[in-house]
Amino acid sequence: MGRHIRRREPRHHWVLVSLLMAALVGVLLIQGYVQRGWGDLNATQPSATGPAGPHLNNARPVVNLSGAQPTGAGMPDHTIALTFEDGPDPRWTPRILDVLRRHHARATFFVQGSKVAQHPQLARRIVAEGHELGSHTYTHVDLAGVPFWQRQLELTLTQKALAGATGLHTRLIRPPYSSLPAEVGASEYAAAQSVGRDGYLVVLTDHDTRDWSGRTPERIVAAATPAGPRGAVVLLHDSGGDRSATVAAVDRLLTRLDGEGYRFTTVSEGLGLTETHTAVTLPERIAGLVLVAGQQTGRGAAVALTFALAIAGVLTVLRLLILSGLARLHARRVRRAQSEPTSGPPYHPPVSVIVPAYNEAAGIAATVRSLVHTSYPGQVEVVVVDDGSDDDTAAIAASLDLPGVTVLRQPNGGKPAALNTGIARARHDILILVDGDTVFQPDTIERLVGPFADPKVGAVSGNTKIGNAGGILGRWQHIEYVIGFNLDRRMFDVLECMPTVPGAIGAFRRQALPRAEGPVSTDTLAEDTDLTMAVCRAGWRVVYEESARAWTEAPTSLRQLWRQRYRWCYGTLQAMWKHRGALVERGPAGRFGRRALPYLVVFQVGLPLLAPAVDIFALYGLFFGQPVRVAAVWAAFVVVQALVGAYALRLDGERLTPLWTLPLQQFVYRQLMYLVVIQSVVTALVGAPLRWHAMRRHGTFAADSGAHPVVRSGR
Structure with a gap:
C-alpha cells in the first residue's frame, strides 16, 4: 500500500558498515595472533x-x-x-x-x-x-x-x-x-x-x-x-x-x-x-603507527566485546526467562477468567471490519469470505477499501456479492488513508482492522470482541499465524511469530504496555482512536504501532487475546522478508521517536512509556545493532580463544531458546517439530534481522524517507473456496 512514497533510502552506508566490520576483523586478527603468541611464554x-x-x-x-x-x-x-x-x-x-x-x-x-x-x-x-x-x-x-x-x-x-x-x-x-x-x-x-x-x-x-x-x-x-x-x-x-x-x-x-x-x-x-x-622513513613510521594503533584497538575491542558479549548474553537469557514467567502468569489469568461464570447478558455488539487492500487479487476473496462466514452472533459489516490497486482486487471483492460487504474505491494514498476511509464509512463503534491477505477462523471475531466488555479496554491484539509455513523460511517466521511476537504480547498484556496491535488482526474502540489528525496517522510507516501507542497514551488498556487467531501469508523469499521487516523496523523507530514523550508522562501513558519504550530500545534496537560485532567476536573466540567454551556457550544458548520456544509453542497449541530449524536460524535469519535494524537506524538517522515495499502475494488461501478456510501451520 502507499506507493506515493518513492524517494530512495540511502545505500552508501553499507560501504561504511562493511569497512567498519572489515576493520574490526583486522584488529581482532592482530589481537588473536598476538594472544596465541603470548601463550608461548607460559609453555x-x-x-x-x-x-x-x-x-x-x-x-x-x-x-x-x-x-x-x-x-x-x-x-x-x-x-x-x-x-x-x-x-x-x-x-x-x-x-x-x-x-x-x-x-x-x-x-x-x-x-x-x-x-x-x-x-x-x-x-x-x-x-x-x-x-x-x-x-x-x-x-x-x-x-x-x-x-x-x-x-x-x-x-x-x-x-x-x-x-x-x-x-x-x-x-x-x-x-x-x-x-x-x-x-x-x-x-x-x-x-x-x-x-x-x-x-x-x-x-x-x-x-x-x-x-x-x-x-x-x-x-x-x-x-x-x-x-x-x-x-x-x-x-x-x-x-x-x-x-x-x-x-x-x-x-x-x-x-x-x-x-x-x-x-x-x-x-x-x-x-x-x-x-x-x-x-x-616517514612511510615506515606511519606504517608502524598504524600497526601500534591496530593492535591497541584490537586489544580494546576484545576487552569491550567480551563485556558486551557477557551483557548481551545475560540480557537475552534474562529476557527469555522473564517472557516465560510472564507468559505463564498470562496463561493462568486466561484460564482463571475462562473458568469464572459470566454475569450479565452476552456481549455481542455490532462490529465493522475494515479491509484496506492494494493489489490483493490473489487472496482478497478468501479474506472476505472468512469475515462473512463467521460464527459471531452479532451484526458484522465488512468494508473493503481498494487503495488504487493495479489489479482486479476491487472487482473480485465486489463479484463475491456477499451480504454486509461494501467495496470502496479510492486513488492510491497509502494504507493509513485507506483505513481512515473505511473508519469514516463504518457504522459501528467496534472496529476490526484486517490486512487484505489475512484469513479469520469462524470464531475469531467473537474472540476478538470479547475483551471490549471491559469499558477500560480500548484495543485488542489478536494472534497472527503463518499460513504458508511449509518451507524453512516459513518455519523460521513461524518460530518468530510464536516465540517472539506472541510471548512479547503476553508480557505487554501483563505489564499493561502493549506497543503494537498488528495490522493483520486488531480491534479498536472508536472512542479510543485519536481524533486530532484522523484516526490513523500518516506520520510513520508502522501505522499499527503508531496507533496503538496513541491509544495507550490516551489511558486505554490494550490487551492480547490469544484465542483470536488469523492466518496471514508470510514472505516467501529473503528479499521480500527484508522489505517487509525493513518497513516494520523503520516504522517502529518512527513511532518510538514520535511517542518518546510518554517516558516522562504520568499515569497509564507514563507506565506505557517507561515499560515498553526502553524494552524496545534495548531488545529491538540496541542488541541487534551490537550483534554483528558480537558474532564476529564469537568467531574470534573459536579460532583464537577457547573454542570448546565458545561452542558450549552457543549450544547452551540455543538450548535455552529451544526450551522457551517449546513452551511458547505449547501455549499456542502448536507442534514442536519446527524447533529443529532453530540452530539454522542463528546463521541466516537472525543475521538478516540484524541487518534490517542497521539499515533502519541509518535511514532514520540520515532522515531519508522510506518508500513502501509492497509484498508480492501468492494466494496461499485462494485455493480454499469454502466458507470456513481451514488453515494449518506447516509443521
Missing part, C-alpha cells in the same frame, strides 16, 4: 629440533651469520652487557629501568614487537634513557619451528612496531628459546642463518641466569657473575612472570661489580658496533 621451552652441530660450539655470543662462515665477538674484559628479554612489561620493565638509572648503567632489551605495540611508551623510555633495543620476534615464537613466511612476518611486524613506537629499526636479534652458542642445534642454526642473511646480528649469551625458573636473587647474581676480569653477555628477563627476584638481583649485581671495576653497557657499545639502530 615449557621447546626441545631441540635436531642434534647440536659444531657450527657455534666455540663461538662468542654475538654472531654474524651473513657470510659463508659464522664470525663471533664477545665483550671486552671488565665489560658486561646486561640483556633483558620478553618485555617490555608495564610492571617489571620500569622497575628494572629505575635500578639501571640509579647505577648509571645501560643495557640491551630484546623486546617482543607485540608488547612494544601494546606499551610503546616503555619502548620510548628505554631508548630515551640510553639503552638499546633488539628484536625478540613479535609473539615469542620458536623461529626453528615455524615456516619461512611466519618467520619473516614475525621479524617484519617487530620492526614495524619499533618504527611506530620509537622511529627506529634494529639489527640485533635474539631468537626465543636460545641462550648459549653451544646449545644451538642444527635446526636453530638454520633459522639463525636465515635471519642473519636478512642483516641481523644474532645475540646469544655467555651467562644464562635462568631467572625465569624461580631462582633466588643470590643464585641469579651468582649465575650472572663472570670469572675473573672477563666480560660477558648476561641473559635476564623483564617479563613473562614474577620478576621481583630479577629486579633485586640486578641491583645487587650492579652494586657488587661496580666496586670491582666493571662497566655495564649495551651490546653495541661494548663491541664498538655502529648502525645497529637506524632511523625509519
Whole structure:
C-alpha cells in the first residue's frame, strides 16, 4: 500500500558498515595472533629440533651469520652487557629501568614487537634513557619451528612496531628459546642463518641466569657473575612472570661489580658496533603507527566485546526467562477468567471490519469470505477499501456479492488513508482492522470482541499465524511469530504496555482512536504501532487475546522478508521517536512509556545493532580463544531458546517439530534481522524517507473456496 512514497533510502552506508566490520576483523586478527603468541611464554621451552652441530660450539655470543662462515665477538674484559628479554612489561620493565638509572648503567632489551605495540611508551623510555633495543620476534615464537613466511612476518611486524613506537629499526636479534652458542642445534642454526642473511646480528649469551625458573636473587647474581676480569653477555628477563627476584638481583649485581671495576653497557657499545639502530622513513613510521594503533584497538575491542558479549548474553537469557514467567502468569489469568461464570447478558455488539487492500487479487476473496462466514452472533459489516490497486482486487471483492460487504474505491494514498476511509464509512463503534491477505477462523471475531466488555479496554491484539509455513523460511517466521511476537504480547498484556496491535488482526474502540489528525496517522510507516501507542497514551488498556487467531501469508523469499521487516523496523523507530514523550508522562501513558519504550530500545534496537560485532567476536573466540567454551556457550544458548520456544509453542497449541530449524536460524535469519535494524537506524538517522515495499502475494488461501478456510501451520 502507499506507493506515493518513492524517494530512495540511502545505500552508501553499507560501504561504511562493511569497512567498519572489515576493520574490526583486522584488529581482532592482530589481537588473536598476538594472544596465541603470548601463550608461548607460559609453555615449557621447546626441545631441540635436531642434534647440536659444531657450527657455534666455540663461538662468542654475538654472531654474524651473513657470510659463508659464522664470525663471533664477545665483550671486552671488565665489560658486561646486561640483556633483558620478553618485555617490555608495564610492571617489571620500569622497575628494572629505575635500578639501571640509579647505577648509571645501560643495557640491551630484546623486546617482543607485540608488547612494544601494546606499551610503546616503555619502548620510548628505554631508548630515551640510553639503552638499546633488539628484536625478540613479535609473539615469542620458536623461529626453528615455524615456516619461512611466519618467520619473516614475525621479524617484519617487530620492526614495524619499533618504527611506530620509537622511529627506529634494529639489527640485533635474539631468537626465543636460545641462550648459549653451544646449545644451538642444527635446526636453530638454520633459522639463525636465515635471519642473519636478512642483516641481523644474532645475540646469544655467555651467562644464562635462568631467572625465569624461580631462582633466588643470590643464585641469579651468582649465575650472572663472570670469572675473573672477563666480560660477558648476561641473559635476564623483564617479563613473562614474577620478576621481583630479577629486579633485586640486578641491583645487587650492579652494586657488587661496580666496586670491582666493571662497566655495564649495551651490546653495541661494548663491541664498538655502529648502525645497529637506524632511523625509519616517514612511510615506515606511519606504517608502524598504524600497526601500534591496530593492535591497541584490537586489544580494546576484545576487552569491550567480551563485556558486551557477557551483557548481551545475560540480557537475552534474562529476557527469555522473564517472557516465560510472564507468559505463564498470562496463561493462568486466561484460564482463571475462562473458568469464572459470566454475569450479565452476552456481549455481542455490532462490529465493522475494515479491509484496506492494494493489489490483493490473489487472496482478497478468501479474506472476505472468512469475515462473512463467521460464527459471531452479532451484526458484522465488512468494508473493503481498494487503495488504487493495479489489479482486479476491487472487482473480485465486489463479484463475491456477499451480504454486509461494501467495496470502496479510492486513488492510491497509502494504507493509513485507506483505513481512515473505511473508519469514516463504518457504522459501528467496534472496529476490526484486517490486512487484505489475512484469513479469520469462524470464531475469531467473537474472540476478538470479547475483551471490549471491559469499558477500560480500548484495543485488542489478536494472534497472527503463518499460513504458508511449509518451507524453512516459513518455519523460521513461524518460530518468530510464536516465540517472539506472541510471548512479547503476553508480557505487554501483563505489564499493561502493549506497543503494537498488528495490522493483520486488531480491534479498536472508536472512542479510543485519536481524533486530532484522523484516526490513523500518516506520520510513520508502522501505522499499527503508531496507533496503538496513541491509544495507550490516551489511558486505554490494550490487551492480547490469544484465542483470536488469523492466518496471514508470510514472505516467501529473503528479499521480500527484508522489505517487509525493513518497513516494520523503520516504522517502529518512527513511532518510538514520535511517542518518546510518554517516558516522562504520568499515569497509564507514563507506565506505557517507561515499560515498553526502553524494552524496545534495548531488545529491538540496541542488541541487534551490537550483534554483528558480537558474532564476529564469537568467531574470534573459536579460532583464537577457547573454542570448546565458545561452542558450549552457543549450544547452551540455543538450548535455552529451544526450551522457551517449546513452551511458547505449547501455549499456542502448536507442534514442536519446527524447533529443529532453530540452530539454522542463528546463521541466516537472525543475521538478516540484524541487518534490517542497521539499515533502519541509518535511514532514520540520515532522515531519508522510506518508500513502501509492497509484498508480492501468492494466494496461499485462494485455493480454499469454502466458507470456513481451514488453515494449518506447516509443521
